[in-house]
Amino acid sequence: MLAYVLKRLGLGILVMLAVSTIVFTLTNVAADPARTIAGEGATAADVEAARIAYGFDRPIPVRYAEWLANVAQGDLGTSYRQRRPVADVVAERLPVTLALGLAAFALALALSLPLGLLAGLRENTWVDRLALVFALVGQAMPTFWFALLGMVIFVVKLGWLPASGSDTWRHFVLPSVVLAYYATPTLMRLTRAGVIEVMKSDYIRTARAKGLRPGKVVLKHAMRNAILPLVSVAAVQLGFMLGGSIVVETIFAMRGLGYLAWESITFSDLPVIQAVVLLIAGIYVLLTLGADILNAWLDPRLRMG
Amino acid sequence: MTHLQVNLSENRMRRQKVLRRALSHRSFVIGFVGVGIVLLLAILAPLVTWHDPYAQSIIDRRLPPIWYGWFWDDPLATWNHPLGTDQLGRDYWSRLVYGGRISLFIGLTATLVSGLIGTTLGILAGYFGGRTDMVISFLITTRLTMPVILVALATVALFNSSLMVVTLVLGLLLWDRFAVVTRSATMQVRSMEYVTAAKSIGSSTPRILLTEILPNIAAPLIVIATIEMATAILYEAALSFLGLGVQPPLPSWGLVLAQAKDDIFFAPWMITLPGIALFVLLLSINLLGDGVRDLTSPEGR
Amino acid sequence: MTRPIEKVLEVRDLQVKLSTSTGPLHAVRGISFDVAMGETVCIVGESGCGKSITALSVMGLLPKKAEVQAEALRFDSQDLLKLNERQLSNLRGDKLAMIFQEPMTALNPVYTIGDQLTEPLLRHRRISKREAYSLAERILEKVGISGAARRMQQFPHQLSGGLRQRIVIAMALICEPKLVIADEPTTALDVTIQAQILHLMKDLQREFGMGMLFITHDLGLVSRIADRVLVMYAGQIVESGSVAEIFDRPSHPYTKGLMQCLPSGVRAQPGARLGSIPGIVPNLVGGIKGCGFAGRCPAVREACRSAEIALRAVAGTQASRCILPPEEVAKLWTEAVGLEIEQ
Ligand SMILES: Nc1ncnc2c1ncn2[C@@H]1O[C@H](COP(=O)(O)OP(=O)(O)OP(=O)(O)O)[C@@H](O)[C@H]1O
Ligand code: SF4
Ligand SMILES: [Mg+2]
Numbered sequence: 001m002l003a004y005v006l007k008r009l010g011l012g013i014l015v016m017l018a019v020s021t022i023v024f025t026l027t028n029v030a031a032d033p034a035r036t037i038a039g040e041g042a043t044a045a046d047v048e049a050a051r052i053a054y055g056f057d058r059p060i061p062v063r064y065a066e067w068l069a070n071v072a073q074g075d076l077g078t079s080y081r082q083r084r085p086v087a088d089v090v091a092e093r094l095p096v097t098l099a100l101g102l103a104a105f106a107l108a109l110a111l112s113l114p115l116g117l118l119a120g121l122r123e124n125t126w127v128d129r130l131a132l133v134f135a136l137v138g139q140a141m142p143t144f145w146f147a148l149l150g151m152v153i154f155v156v157k158l159g160w161l162p163a164s165g166s167d168t169w170r171h172f173v174l175p176s177v178v179l180a181y182y183a184t185p186t187l188m189r190l191t192r193a194g195v196i197e198v199m200k201s202d203y204i205r206t207a208r209a210k211g212l213r214p215g216k217v218v219l220k221h222a223m224r225n226a227i228l229p230l231v232s233v234a235a236v237q238l239g240f241m242l243g244g245s246i247v248v249e250t251i252f253a254m255r256g257l258g259y260l261a262w263e264s265i266t267f268s269d270l271p272v273i274q275a276v277v278l279l280i281a282g283i284y285v286l287l288t289l290g291a292d293i294l295n296a297w298l299d300p301r302l303r304m305g
Numbered sequence: 306m307t308h309l310q311v312n313l314s315e316n317r318m319r320r321q322k323v324l325r326r327a328l329s330h331r332s333f334v335i336g337f338v339g340v341g342i343v344l345l346l347a348i349l350a351p352l353v354t355w356h357d358p359y360a361q362s363i364i365d366r367r368l369p370p371i372w373y374g375w376f377w378d379d380p381l382a383t384w385n386h387p388l389g390t391d392q393l394g395r396d397y398w399s400r401l402v403y404g405g406r407i408s409l410f411i412g413l414t415a416t417l418v419s420g421l422i423g424t425t426l427g428i429l430a431g432y433f434g435g436r437t438d439m440v441i442s443f444l445i446t447t448r449l450t451m452p453v454i455l456v457a458l459a460t461v462a463l464f465n466s467s468l469m470v471v472t473l474v475l476g477l478l479l480w481d482r483f484a485v486v487t488r489s490a491t492m493q494v495r496s497m498e499y500v501t502a503a504k505s506i507g508s509s510t511p512r513i514l515l516t517e518i519l520p521n522i523a524a525p526l527i528v529i530a531t532i533e534m535a536t537a538i539l540y541e542a543a544l545s546f547l548g549l550g551v552q553p554p555l556p557s558w559g560l561v562l563a564q565a566k567d568d569i570f571f572a573p574w575m576i577t578l579p580g581i582a583l584f585v586l587l588l589s590i591n592l593l594g595d596g597v598r599d600l601t602s603p604e605g606r
Numbered sequence: 607m608t609r610p611i612e613k614v615l616e617v618r619d620l621q622v623k624l625s626t627s628t629g630p631l632h633a634v635r636g637i638s639f640d641v642a643m644g645e646t647v648c649i650v651g652e653s654g655c656g657k658s659i660t661a662l663s664v665m666g667l668l669p670k671k672a673e674v675q676a677e678a679l680r681f682d683s684q685d686l687l688k689l690n691e692r693q694l695s696n697l698r699g700d701k702l703a704m705i706f707q708e709p710m711t712a713l714n715p716v717y718t719i720g721d722q723l724t725e726p727l728l729r730h731r732r733i734s735k736r737e738a739y740s741l742a743e744r745i746l747e748k749v750g751i752s753g754a755a756r757r758m759q760q761f762p763h764q765l766s767g768g769l770r771q772r773i774v775i776a777m778a779l780i781c782e783p784k785l786v787i788a789d790e791p792t793t794a795l796d797v798t799i800q801a802q803i804l805h806l807m808k809d810l811q812r813e814f815g816m817g818m819l820f821i822t823h824d825l826g827l828v829s830r831i832a833d834r835v836l837v838m839y840a841g842q843i844v845e846s847g848s849v850a851e852i853f854d855r856p857s858h859p860y861t862k863g864l865m866q867c868l869p870s871g872v873r874a875q876p877g878a879r880l881g882s883i884p885g886i887v888p889n890l891v892g893g894i895k896g897c898g899f900a901g902r903c904p905a906v907r908e909a910c911r912s913a914e915i916a917l918r919a920v921a922g923t924q925a926s927r928c929i930l931p932p933e934e935v936a937k938l939w940t941e942a943v944g945l946e947i948e949q
Contacts, residue, residue, distance in 0.1 A: 014443070015450050018447040031463040140584050141584060142539055143543070144562065145580035201711060205712075206712045208667055209665060210698065210699035210726045212699070225714070236449075246455060276455065284449070284452075301763050
C-alpha cells in the first residue's frame with residue numbers, strides 16, 4: 001500500500017512538471033510578457049527596456065529552470081497588476097473558494113446520493129423517471145444561465161438573496177446551489193447505475209436470506225459497493241469546485257480563486273495565471289490520490305491486491 | 306442469384322428492425338428531432354429570418370417578444386420582431402438563428418479535432434500497449450490535471466480571441482475522453498479473432514487499425530462525440546459569456562446572454578431566450594447520445 | 607418410528623408465474639411435497655426446470671415481478687403466504703435458512719467474514735457482539751475451519767472457494783434452523799471438496815436434526831444423501847419416491863432416460879451429471895398442453911398430448927406423471943441410441 005502511494009505521488013510530481021512546462025510555455029512563448037508589463041501603448045523602446053529589466057531577454061530554458069526552482073521554494077513571483085507576491089494574492093482568495101467549493105460539494109452529494117439510491121431501487125418507476133429528468137435538465141443547463149435565472153428569481157423578483165459579493169453566508173447560497181447542480185447529474189447517474197448493478201448481486205440475496213431488514217440490506221450491503229465507482233469521479237468534481245468555478249464566481253463577483261483567475265486573464269497578469277493553474281493541478285493530483293486511498297479503504301480487494 | 310436476393314432481403318429486414326427499434330426509443334427520437342430542428346434552422350438561416358442579425362436600429366431597441374402583445378397588450382410586440390430586439394435594436398430571432406450556426410460550427414469542428422487527436426492516441430495506446438501506452442496514458446493524465454475552462458480562457462486571451470481560436474483551443478483540450486474510451490475499447494478488440502486473423506494473413510498494422518479496429522469501436526466513439534460536442538458548445542458559450550470567447554458583433558448565444566445581463570431587471574426575456582436555445586440544443590444532443598448508447602449496447606440489441 | 611413425523615415444510619400445488627418481455631412465464635406449474643425434520647428431500651432436474659424458483663418461493667425471495675399461488679405453503683405450521691415481509695424476514699436466517707450455489711459471489715467482498723457471519727445472530731438473537739463472535743468461532747470449527755479467530759478477520763477474496771462455501775454453510779446454520787434449503791451448494795466446487803462438504807452437511811444435519819431441501823443436477827449425489835427424491839421437468843414434478851424406489855425402478859421415461867445416461871457404476875459417484883436426452887425443453891411462456899416431456903419421449907402417443915397427465919401412484923411411495931405402465935417404461939432407452947454422457 002505504501003509503495004503504491006509513493007508510486008502514485010511520484011507520478012503526480014511528474015504530471016505537475018509536465019503541467020508547469022505547458023503553462024510556462026503558454027505564458028512565455030505564446031505571449032510576450034515584456035509587452036504585457038510595458039502596458040498598452042508602450043513604444044518598442046519601452047518594451048525592450050522592460051524585457052531587459054525583468055530578464056526576459058535570457059533563453060527560455062534558463063528562465064524556465066529559474067522559475068521552477070522558485071516555484072519549488074514557494075516563490076510564485078510578483079503579480080504584475082497588484083505588485084505584490086503572487087502567493088499572498090492567491091492565499092487571500094482561497095477561503096472564499098474553499099467555503100463555496102465545500103458547500104457546493106456537500107450539497108451535490110446530499111442531493112445525488114439519496115436520489116440516485118432511490119432511483120436505482122425503484123428502477124423504471126416515476127421516482128426514477130423524475131430523477132432522470134432532473135439529471136438531464138442539469139446536464140443541459142449552462143451554469144451561467146442557471147445562475148442568471150436564479151438571480152432573476154431570488155434576487156430581482158423575490159429579493160431574498162444578495163446579488164453579488166462574498167461577505168455573508170447569504171452570498172454563498174445561490175452560487176453553491178448553482179455549482180452543486182452542475183455536479184449532481186453525473187454523481188446521481190453513477191449512484192443509480194451502481195445501485196442497480198449491486199442489487200442484482202448474489203451477496204444481496206444472501207443478506208436478505210439472513211433476514212436482514214431492507215434498510216440494512218441497502219445501506220450496509222448495497223451502498224458501500226455501489227459508491228465504489230463514484231469515489232474517483234467525486235474527487236474530480238471536488239477538485240473542480242475547489243479550483244474555483246470561474247463562471248460562478250465571476251457572475252456573483254465572489255472574491256475567490258475563479259474570479260481572481262478571470263481578472264488576471266483579462267489583465268494579462270501572467271504570474272497569477274500560472275500560479276492558479278498550478279494550484280488547481282496540484283489540488284487535482286492530491287484529490288485523485290486521496291480518492292485511490294479512500295477506495296482502497298472501502299474495498300479490501302484493492303487494499304491487499 | 307437467389308442467394309443474393311435472400312441476402313438482400315435479410316439485410317433490409319435487419320435494417321428495418323434497427324430502424325424500428327430506433328424509432329421506438331423515446332430519448333433517441335426527441336434528441337434526433339431537436340438536433341435536426343436546430344441544424345435545419347442554422348442551414349436555412351437566410352430563409353427563416355427576415356432581418357439582418359447585425360442591423361442596428363436605435364428606435365427599435367429592446368422591443369418585447371410577440372407574447373407580450375398577447376398577454377399584456379404591449380403594443381410594441383409585433384410579428385416583425387417575433388422574439389423582440391436587443392439593446393442595439395437588432396432582431397433577436399435572427400440573432401438566435403445565426404447564433405445556432407456558431408454553436409453548431411464550434412461543436413462539430415472542435416469535436417472533429419478532439420476526436421482525431423483522442424482516437425489516434427487511444428488506438429495507438431490500446432493497440433501497441435507497453436511503452437507507447439505508458440507515454441500516452443501519461444499525456445492523458447496530464448491533460449486531465451489541467452482545468453479546461455481556465456486554460457482555455459487563458460490561451461484564448463493570449464492568442465486574441467476569435468471564432469477559429471476558440472474552436473481550435475477547445476478541440477485541443479477536449480480529446481481526453483476520446484482517448485480513454487478508444488484505448489480501452491481497442492484493448493478489448495485487439496485480441497479478438499478477426500484481428501488475429503487479419504494479422505495472420507499479413508495485413509499491415511495501419512490497415513488493421515483502420516479496417517478492423519476502428520469500425521468495431523465506432524459505437525462508443527459516437528456516444529463520446531455527442532458528449533464532447535455538447536461540452537464544446539457549452540464551453541464556447543461560457544467563454545463568450547465571460548467576454549473571452551467569440552467577439553462581438555457575432556451573435557454567439559453566450560455573448561448574447563452576456564450582453565443581456567445588464568437588462569436583467571427590465572427585460573428578463575432577453576436572458577431567457579438565448580438560454581432556452583442553448584438548453585434545448587444541449588438537451589437534444591445529450592438525449593441523442595443516450596439513445597445511441599442504449600441502442601448500441603449489447604443488452605439493448 | 608415411535609414419534610410422529612414432524613412436517614417442517616408443506617407445499618401444496620405451488621404455482622409461480624414470472625412476467626417476461628414475451629409474456630408470463632409459468633416457471634412452477636403446481637408442485638406439492640413435504641419435508642420432515644431430519645429428512646433430506648432432493649429436487650433433481652435439468653437447468654431451467656424451476657428448482658431455484660421453487661426454493662426462492664419458499665424463502666419469499668422471488669423477484670418482485672413474480673406471482674405466487676399455492677393451496678398451502680406452510681413452514682413450521684405457519685402459512686408463509688399470509689406473512690408480510692417483516693414476519694418473513696424474522697424467519698429467514700433463523701428457523702428457515704438457505705445456502706446458495708455461488709460461493710465466490712455469495713459473500714459481500716467489502717466486509718469481513720466475522721462481520722457477515724455474526725449478522726444472523728445479531729439480527730435474530732438478543733446477544734452482544736462479543737457473544738456473537740464467540741458463537742461464530744465455534745460454528746466455524748464445526749464446519750471444519752481451523753484457526754477460526756484469524757478467519758473471522760479475513761475478507762472473502764482471501765479464501766478459497768471451498769472455504770467460502772463452508773462459511774456460507776456456517777452462516778445458514780448459525781441460528782440452528784429447522785429447515786435448510788441448499789441450492790446446488792457444491793456445483794461450483796471440485797470433486798474432492800464437494801465430497802467433504804456433503805459429508806459435512808450430512809453430519810450437521812444429524813447433529814441439528816433439521817430438515818433439508820437439497821437441489822441438484824447431480825444424480826450421483828442424490829443417491830448418497832437423499833431420503834426422498836423429486837424429479838422435476840418443465841415446472842412439474844414428474845416422478846417422486848424414495849431413493850431406493852427411484853433408482854431401482856424409475857417409472858417415468860424422463861427419469862429412466864436420466865438413469866440410462868449414467869454409465870453403470872457411476873450412480874453412486876458424485877460428479878455424475880444428468881445425462882443429456884436429445885430434444886429441447888418446452889417453452890414455459892404460454893401454456894403447455896398434455897405431457898411436457900412429449901417432445902422428447904420415445905414412447906409418445908396421441909393420448910399424451912391431448913390431456914393433462916396426472917401424477918399417479920405407482921407402488922409404495924412412488925408416483926409418476928406418465929400414462930405408461932411402469933413395466934413399459936423399464937423397456938425404454940435400452941439401446942440408448944444417440945445418448946451422450948455428460949461428465
Ligand atoms: N428473474 C427471472 N425472470 C424471468 N424468468 C426467470 C427468472 N429467473 C428464472 N427464470 C426462468 O424460470 C425458469 C426456472 O428457472 P430456475 O432458476 O428455477 O431454474 P433451475 O431449475 O434452478 O435451473 P438451474 O439448474 O440452471 O439453476 C427458467 O426457464 C428461467 O429462465
Ligand atoms: S405421458 Fe406420454 S409423452 Fe409423457 S412421458 Fe409418458 S409416455 Fe412419454
Ligand atoms: Mg437454479
